[in-house]
Amino acid sequence: MNQNEFIHLIAPFKDKVFRLAKRLLVSNEEAQDATQDILVKLWDKKNGLENYASVEAFAMTMTKNYCLDQLKSKRASNLKIVHTNFASNETRVDQKIEDQDSLNWVEKMINELPEQQKLIIQMRDIEQYEFEEIAKILDMNETAVRVNLSRARKTIREKMTKTHHYGIS
Amino acid sequence: MELAKIEQLLEKYFEGETTIAEEIQLKQYFSTEQVAAHLEHYKPLFGYFSAEKEEQFTPTLSLKTxxxxxxxxxxxxxxxxxxxxxxxxxxxxxxNQPQQTNAELGSFESPEEAFEETHKALALLSEKVNIGMESVKYINEYENSKNLIFKK
Structure with a gap:
């Protein structure tokens, strides 16, 4: 497999890898580094990739493991990740500022979820994976994925209703 | 889409039982302007999901590890x-080394010549040593004057 073929192969899911990494690592830069590392690892394994039924699922599993490892080593060295990327990359129109603010609320709520639920929300609600795929990527059974997803969605709903009614979270 | 169906879908959504197609329906509904007032607060949630999907990995990938x-x-x-x-x-x-060192040090073929040269070299050495000795003689003068002052 040459470089062009590889880039063609990863094109459909490299953004998904990045978004998943960002969901877990929060910081844009860290997510970029992680994506870079994961794709390079994938490139190193390029000759074995034919053995995988879905390279995308394999890449997502790698991303999940890589990011969880990163978080673990961070916590071990007592470094807390701070939210640095609330500002959107694109310059939004002024009238959308308020919308943006409530979107930030949603982001904050999702970021407060446990990692497992973050992963599932990211893959289901944002990337729109089927339960079967999520179960494969996370190495869980489908029922557990459903239960976790429902729990995560309900937590978000609860927090949102609170914010909506009292203006606090 | 009628409100009752949306409410029903939302309920299913929070139970984690909606299909991808139904979730897309929900996202579409909440992206429109005509969202029922009591569901308004779900708007940012679905808006966020759609917005997040747009984010891309921009840096160019370098595959050289x-x-x-x-x-x-x-x-x-x-x-x-x-x-x-x-x-x-x-x-x-x-x-290579011995030949080189011989040439550098200058060796002599006949013993007489070698003896002569050695002799010369030793004479030079003793001459230099004698010069040194002469200057050391002054020290005796100090010794003499010291003895004059500090008599035993």
Missing amino acids: KKQITVARIAFAASLVFLVGIITFINYSPN
């Missing part, structure tokens, strides 16, 4: 050192 580069560099450096080592070994090997 750092590891490979260092390995190549180390191999290159090692072979260079090896080459230099071999060259120096050949140039300064014991076979």
